[in-house]
Amino acid sequence: MAHLKSIAALVTFAGVGLCEPLQFNRDVRPILSDRCLSCHGPDAVNKGIRLRLDREESAKGELSAGRRAIVPGKPEESVLLQRIQSPNKALRMPPAHTGATVSAAEIATLERWIREGAEWQKHWSFIAPRKAMVPSGQNPVDYFVRQRLAKEGLAPSPAADRRTLIRRASFDVTGLPPQLADVESDESYEKLLDRLLASPNYGERMAIRWLDASRYADTNGYQTDADRVMWRWRDWVVDALNRNMPFDRFVTEQIAGDLLPNATVSQQIATGFSRNHRGNSEGGIVPEEYLLEYAADRVETMSTVFLGLTVGCARCHNHKYDPITQKEYYQFIAYFNNIGEPGRYLKYGNSPPMVAAPTPEQESSLAQLKAAKLSADAAFRAMEPEVAKAQAKWEAKLPADAAWTSREKLNAELFPNPVAFDGKGTMDGGDHAEFGFQDRFSLTFRIKSATGNGVILHRMSEDEASPSGYGLHLENGKLQIQFAIRRLDDAILLESKKALEKDRWYRVAVTYDGSRYASGVKLYIDGQLAALDVQLDALNQDFRRPGKLTFGGGGGWENKFEGEIAEFRSYARALEPMDAAMLAIREPLAQLARIAPGNRTGIQKHYLRQAFFELGSNSQIRETRAAAAEAAKRLEEFSQSIPTVMVMRERTEPADTFIQLRGAYDKPGEKVDRGVLGVLEPLPVNAGPGRLGLAQWLVDRKNPLTARVMVNRIWQMIFGIGLVKTVEDFGSQGEWPSHPELLDWLAVDFMESGWDLKRLWKTILMSGTYRQSSTVSAELRERDPENRLLARGPRFRLPAEMVRDQALAASGLLVDKQGGPSVKPYQPAGLWNENGGGDYKRDNGEGLYRRSLYTFWRRTSPPPFMAAFDSALRESCTVREGRTNTPLQALHLMNDEQFLEAARVLAQRAIKGADSDTVRRIEYAFRLVLARTPREGETKPLRSMLAYAQDRYRSRPADAEALLSQGQSPRDKSIDPAELAAWTTVASMILNLDAAVTKE
């Protein structure tokens, strides 16, 4: 029965009258595509099947002596019809194992189409849209919609009343309910629209669907699902939309902002679009496998969002329905697999490539700090003559035995005299040198090994199953450096290429810059940089451990050290190469000072200068130097606090790309170059390099898809269903548009207007079609349940974020602040913990009341309210809007703390905002949510509830107190608790109304 319904629906929207000739694209292609093409389509060649029903020449060509699948005008000779209707089960098409069947009505359509001449058409969405003539003075939306209505014998509905219309438009344009003043003024609708479109809330409303499409989230998505930082990209989107950046620019910057000439930071941030996918940091994954998954996710997102094509279906084989080959799929991959990212993402935070993405405020602070540093540096440099003079004086007075080693940021200093280790014991170094993975630090010492094996030092915790911390160790003379949480897969493991000789003293320095990468670790032997082999470069977590520094053994290694260690020093800074080089200097200070300044080596000069600064300089020099250091430190610390964004950044040498057989990462086939889909226009002449060319191709005027696909998604935002219902699929399996000429007109106009999104919105919202009442008669509902013919205005449940934002706005709790890090509003305790994901640290104050766009999105535990109300889950690109109706939603609206709080605050507002008349208060609260006055049928139950609750709470004050304790916002103590509690239940009822959660 359900099946029949869907076919009936299909017929309604295709709108085939019996007298009207059939159209291949509208009437025939859907049947052939859905029932035949999985075998007789673009991938037929790989199945050894000759007949192609996606190509006219094959479908009408000779199969074998005189037999043709389709013989125009002659259904009885067409093998296609014979096989579909064959009484012989073995011969009947489609084969039983496919599960597909062709209905009698569909056979009749095929037969009629063949009889009428079997005229073939190129697939509609691959033909460039054309703008049909619209009589002047007519709104194009109304022109096309009414043409169709007339054909169906239907009339449009009357216009919606002003209040309903303004509430509808406010939600559509800003995602928020209207201000009462807007509803109650006599400002023209057009002026109001202009104001709404100019409001900064417009960008927020538009952005949220873009965030769904680009699978934006605040965590990495796999396993531990730790935080990432992408909100600067989110703010870029809001800002670009608010500035009404032309959509072609909007696309170009997001796909290829990094490749634009002299790309700005903002343009680089935009490319975060292609980095919003999940990143796997699980121990033991094969990096190559995930590198392919990341590129595949980018291709899938790009093709869904801009082309409306399911290109991902061509990953393992040629597309079954659309003319997209597997090779073309990997040509797309080649645009997106060349950014030098790690296959295994970092567990915490962003993974490279990324950019520092200061906010405008941070940028100005940064500029100030940079200027301050420049001037402090200049002041210090200006003292050079004075410094040189003072240094010469100081050098002259140096005692013969003067020695010096830098103590700048010295952390610990041990073993001034060599200490012997016998290969059996260890030595306690005390609670020193406690460093972690974001610290800069250095360890220096002298060492002489008798065996070439054994532990030098470590700060590892030994009580865990797998020791974690840091340590240095000798194995066959090679110096091993380990920073580890788990040696297997969460560590930096390095080994010197050259072995140290036995029984010889060396001066060793190990420095680390806090970068969390092996490249941030340096080893110096006798002042010279020593080459290291990287055994593992996969440090994910902080290795800082409480405890002690130990010399000579332990830390999970078996061998103990035999030999001598001396002059251990740890520094809370990464020594610069020159500092490390100074370690090689063996001459006493005074001896160096006797070398004439002109004859000193660079290192000697550096050494003497540093020694002078630490030992000899006067207070003026010291202070000026300290001021410069302080300015550098401030700049450095501030720079560290600036959020980053993961971005696209091209490697200079493009990676080779191969067709991966059956889509598997480890089965490379033919090598491919970058390229676009053959069924569409080629790359524009003078296309930019790589992704930039791809972006230019996407927004090229000749591209038949991008504008249509975007217009269609906006239509879906407004009317609930796209003109093409399958917003994600404009291919052969997608739905034929309900109003093809309208879609094309809007798409062409969109491009001709310079891709002006606000103009597109206004065109649709000014139409009579949009402004119709959404009230529906039983007859019309029966005829057109989904409102595809648009004989009435849109009416459907608000998206999740608007349901919540409305409660915040209507009550006055909303903190309407733009941008910034994501916030953590109310959610029941323990949800993250139950999945093994740590604690949810709820915000206090402002963070509870921001728009839902800014709610922190953890992929493995999405915000429960959003998930219950059909939000996209941000795992992968989602463009179709879902709407269900469940008891879980009812429970949220009735019992969720944030809705009870909103009800209380709304009640306060109603009590304070209207005089003491009950009905006027009810009306006021009602208007704050629904923009209209309640009907008698609505006022009565609210009054009844109020009376019931007043009675109840007066007799049970504790109940009133309990209800009023919901939420963190202060309660208006001037209102009697029983009264406020009773009004809270009334306000809660209003927020639970079907009308309240519905765009009418």
Place this chain on the structure above:
Amino acid sequence: MQTRRNFLSLAAAHSLLAADSSLPHFAPRAKRIIYLFMYGGPSQIELFDHKPRLAALHGTELPASIRQGQRLTAMTATQTKFPLAKSIYPFAQRGQSGAWVSDLLPYTAKIADKLCFVRSMHTEQINHDPGITFLQTGFQLAGRPSIGAWLSYGLGSENKDLPAYVVMASTGSKIGDQPLADRVWGSGFLPSSYQGVKLRSASDPVLHLSNPEGIDRDMRRHFLDGLAEMNRDQQSATGDTEIGARIAQYEMAYRMQMSVPELTDLSKEPAHVMERYGPDAKKPGTFAFHCLLARRMAERGVRFVQLFHRGWDQHRVLPTALPFQCAATDQPAAALVQDLAERGMLDDTLVVWGGEFGRTVYCQGPLTPTDYGRDHHPRCFTVWMAGGGIKPGVTYGSTDDFSYNITEDPVHVHDLHATILHCLGIDHTRLTFKFQGRHYRLTDVHGNVVKRILS
């Protein structure tokens, strides 16, 4: 049809269109399923897949002829030695059927004749997240519907006061517990009303189930009556029949406020039943507590109950962690099967026990007389099934002497899915949903029903 799947989905009009009205496709052997998901990868070598030859080979290298250059996880890919590790736990043949079960699972051993052990399960996934995602959705990347969502979509609920698909999660040893994700029981591209509803051990088993303090049940009734009156007024003013569906959902929520606490209230369970499930059965949030709830849900017609128990990831310190895992799960899982059987419900309830992959025969980390660990192993693992439609007392499939490669009757994850659907009266090739132009199935384009384990 609407009445059959009316929980959570009244308004999902587009989903109703897609569902196959011929469901079930044939007479089901099981009306419902309880799936005990052991997350982390339980070691088949210590539990079910007895390999006596390993005793003699203990500590020697895994022969290259067995490993066949198979891909390893990056955790042991850098390991230079692959010493074989025998199970340190004794095995015995159990019951009439003589199935091998180790001493780590004494309760399971006692009901071995009711179970069907499939020792030849295999998957392609070697890491937890893709592994569990594959077991749950038939695909390794997030985005497809979970098996419970498919069943909820295909068969709907038998109880109008409880969801069709309920999920409960418990933790294990806390050493190496793999985190779970909500999407594991998600609805993927199906409407969200088909997603699993998580029953929590918190005061509100379902999110926001309880009325706030200060609103009691009478007041909520008054509230709902008034709300319905206003909504009906709105329906007559607008003609929108969807409003009727919303009124019904509020009534359902009201009924759930009774039916869920009644479900989770174990006070009327007799003492001998509580004892059978073990001491943990009284502690909310434990696997034992969940097993008992699973039985109560089965009695109330919940279509698919899925229990996730974490902590089976024994890369190291296996001898400490694995007995702990077994102690927490063995008795309750066996009690559940026994309890269902005694109530005559095992005939139409399918019970499945298993993880997302197995573990390697070679040791990960140091191999000492008392300590060892095992890495992930996708090429063979064991699940057991019992009840509706499944032959009891059967051991199906076998592996080589190293529990490394399957030697007989391999069962792929897609085959397991096809078999589960078959037991519930569903032809896995015909339960489809059109998305992105494709008619998607749980089993993608694969899957064969394992006919020889069907009763």
